[in-house]
Amino acid sequence: MNKKDNKFSTKAVRVGTIRSQEQEHSEAMYLTSSFVFNSAREASERFANPESGNVYSRFTNPSVKMFEERLAALENADRCVATSTGMSAILSCFMALCSKGDHVVVSKSIFGTTVQLFNNILKRWGLDITYVDLSNENQWADSIQKNTKLFFVETPSNPLSELCDINSLANLSHKHGIKLIVDNCFLTPALQKPLDLGADIIIHSATKYLDGQGRCLGGAVLGNSNDMKEVFAFLRSAGTTMSPFNAWVFLKGLETLKIRMDAHSRNALELATWLESLPYIEKVFYPGLDSHPQFELAKTQHSASGGVLSFNIQGSKKEAWNLIDSTNMLSITANLGDVKTTITHPATTTHSRLTQEERDAANIGDNLIRIAVGLEDIEDIKEDLKYLLK
Numbered sequence: 001m002n003k004k005d006n007k008f009s010t011k012a013v014r015v016g017t018i019r020s021q022e023q024e025h026s027e028a029m030y031l032t033s034s035f036v037f038n039s040a041r042e043a044s045e046r047f048a049n050p051e052s053g054n055v056y057s058r059f060t061n062p063s064v065k066m067f068e069e070r071l072a073a074l075e076n077a078d079r080c081v082a083t084s085t086g087m088s089a090i091l092s093c094f095m096a097l098c099s100k101g102d103h104v105v106v107s108k109s110i111f112g113t114t115v116q117l118f119n120n121i122l123k124r125w126g127l128d129i130t131y132v133d134l135s136n137e138n139q140w141a142d143s144i145q146k147n148t149k150l151f152f153v154e155t156p157s158n159p160l161s162e163l164c165d166i167n168s169l170a171n172l173s174h175k176h177g178i179k180l181i182v183d184n185c186f187l188t189p190a191l192q193k194p195l196d197l198g199a200d201i202i203i204h205s206a207t208k209y210l211d212g213q214g215r216c217l218g219g220a221v222l223g224n225s226n227d228m229k230e231v232f233a234f235l236r237s238a239g240t241t242m243s244p245f246n247a248w249v250f251l252k253g254l255e256t257l258k259i260r261m262d263a264h265s266r267n268a269l270e271l272a273t274w275l276e277s278l279p280y281i282e283k284v285f286y287p288g289l290d291s292h293p294q295f296e297l298a299k300t301q302h303s304a305s306g307g308v309l310s311f312n313i314q315g316s317k318k319e320a321w322n323l324i325d326s327t328n329m330l331s332i333t334a335n336l337g338d339v340k341t342t343i344t345h346p347a348t349t350t351h352s353r354l355t356q357e358e359r360d361a362a363n364i365g366d367n368l369i370r371i372a373v374g375l376e377d378i379e380d381i382k383e384d385l386k387y388l389l390k
């Protein structure tokens with residue numbers, strides 16, 4: 001059952017299933033490092049063309065393959081290459097597609113560890129990197145050089161939920177022979193499909209919403225066959241591989257992705273709307289609110305705005321910490337993409353490695369709080385934040 005024209009939820013449940021001769025209904029977990037061949041000739045043919053069958057789980061495993069096929073179907077990609085973490089997806093993508101002396105343009109508002117990977121590691125290998133404002137397209141245009149290979153964005157951004165117009169940025173990049181990469185971790189294909197909007201490559205941290213229950217680390221790179229062939233070749237040699245156990249967990253996660261993402265989005269919108277109505281809140285950042293400066297773009301670019309929101313509380317660090325410490329149920333952790341609601345103070349955790357000036361420039365104030373809204377009952381989430389009603 002691999003029909004291309006099936007609807008999203010059907011593909012999420014049905015695509016990619018490999019059934020063994022045991023006729024199991026739920027997909028099997030193939031915990032094996034290697035595979036056997038019927039003859040020396042077959043072994044030789046498999047090594048020459050791993051696409052024709054299993055060889056060794058560093059680069060071919062049926063559980064991983066089921067996850068790859070299913071996620072590729074959901075993102076409308078030719079091919080998916082699954083990786084051990086979201087960071088190794090980004091590493092594999094850049095190692096495969098860039099060489100020494102290439103230039104890339106990257107949004108300033110990206111995951112902190114991604115910045116560390118670019119600045120502390122990839123730069124040492126001769127990658128030239130320019131950072132620009134996510135939503136300021138003139139800056140993207142102005143930073144293009146002859147050797148620019150890739151654009152890299154996350155949209156919505158973390159923690160302030162700024163957006164870029166994916167279609168417009170893809171058009172700009174393609175005019176100059178540049179590929180646009182979108183890290184689609186926050187919305188997932190259940191809510192936003194960057195390839196359909198013109199992007200070339202998608203990155204996932206499967207650790208977040210694809211699992212959705214905070215159990216496993218994993219990642220994925222998706223795109224056309226030519227680019228993914230390069231990414232696969234890197235993974236085959238470098239071993240940035242997803243484990244079959246984790247692949248099985250993510251495969252099951254995809255089956256409920258749409259209903260979870262819709263529920264995260266409903267809870268987040270309700271919480272954002274409530275927060276906006278409270279006297280002690282200065283500003284709420286969530287693309288689903290009509291007060292968001294890019295609300296119109298949000299409506300055309302994604303079907304709902306996902307689970308992550310942030311807000312400025314009146315006051316400073318003291319008031320922000322007091323609120324966080326007043327909660328009983330919410331988990332104080334920097335993780336996101338879980339059924340459990342999490343609350344974070346970005347200035348002293350996820351963004352603490354920035355200087356005060358960098359934080360000011362990025363609008364990460366000491367009074368900013370981020371919430372990744374989970375799937376508890378929304379009334380209980382509000383109740384836990386009742387400190388705000390003082």
Ligand SMILES: *Cc1c(COP(=O)(O)O)cnc(C)c1O
Binds near residue numbers: 111114206208219
């Ligand atoms: C978490 C995250 C990553 C890194 O993923 P890991 O699975 O933790 O390696 C990359 N991008 C974004 C947007 C993330 O939130």
